[in-house]
Amino acid sequence: MHFxxxxxLDDGVLEREFTLGEIPGTxxxxxxxxxxxxxxAHTNGLPKADPRLVARARYTAxxxxxxxxxxxxxxxxxxxxxxxxxxxxxLGRAMQAGEPVDEIFESLxxxxxxxxxxxxxxxxxxxxxxxxxxxxxxxxAVAEPAPRGSSWRTAAGSWTAT
Numbered sequence: 199m200h201f202x203x204x205x206x207l208d209d210g211v212l213e214r215e216f217t218l219g220e221i222p223g224t225x226x227x228x229x230x231x232x233x234x235x236x237x238x239a240h241t242n243g244l245p246k247a248d249p250r251l252v253a254r255a256r257y258t259a260x261x262x263x264x265x266x267x268x269x270x271x272x273x274x275x276x277x278x279x280x281x282x283x284x285x286x287x288x289l290g291r292a293m294q295a296g297e298p299v300d301e302i303f304e305s306l307x308x309x310x311x312x313x314x315x316x317x318x319x320x321x322x323x324x325x326x327x328x329x330x331x332x333x334x335x336x337x338x339a340v341a342e343p344a345p346r347g348s349s350w351r352t353a354a355g356s357w358t359a360t
Contacts, residue, residue, distance in 0.1 A: 199324040201225075211259040218324050221317055222246065222275045223268035225325070226259035233264045235325060237318060245274025268321050271313045282306065 203215040210229040215222070224246050227233060238255055246267045255265040272278040278286075285306035292299045 199328060207256065209256060209260045211256055213256075218268075218321055220276070221268050221321060223266060223321060224252075224255070226255045226265045228259050228262045228264065230262065233262055235264045235266065237322065238265050238267045239270075239314075239318075245269055247274065266321065266325055268317060270310050271317070272310065282309075 199216050199218045201214045201216045205213050207213055212227045212229075214225045214227075216225060217223070236258055238251065238258070244251065246269045251267060255267060258265050269276045272282040285302060289299055289302045289306060292302055
């Protein structure tokens, strides 16, 4: 993990941009350490620098949590492949024409989802190895994605007891 920029924001939060191989990310940390680490993802191809995501991350960090986010493949600062560009163009055309989009949508989103888990694991490992926050629950979630007595709730991106 290589930190490329660092700035202390007016709310006391430290914002650091990083790269991890070809994965760009941002880490927001509160003024005190250690802090629980929150992984915050975006949807619909939004960049890690989307104002709504940044506002949520800063709000969370200002309340004592470390927050990390990355750009998914083909999103934000990451280049899009010719196949990504074609799928996006096809999706826009089909939506405007009122045609079915399920197959086109899957050709665009499927690779993003397939790459997301290994990229988040790589990012999480790098963050945990750099220290500064508590991560017991995160390690448990990586080792045991659906602990007994719990269910995965995709909309919230977390698991909860049932």
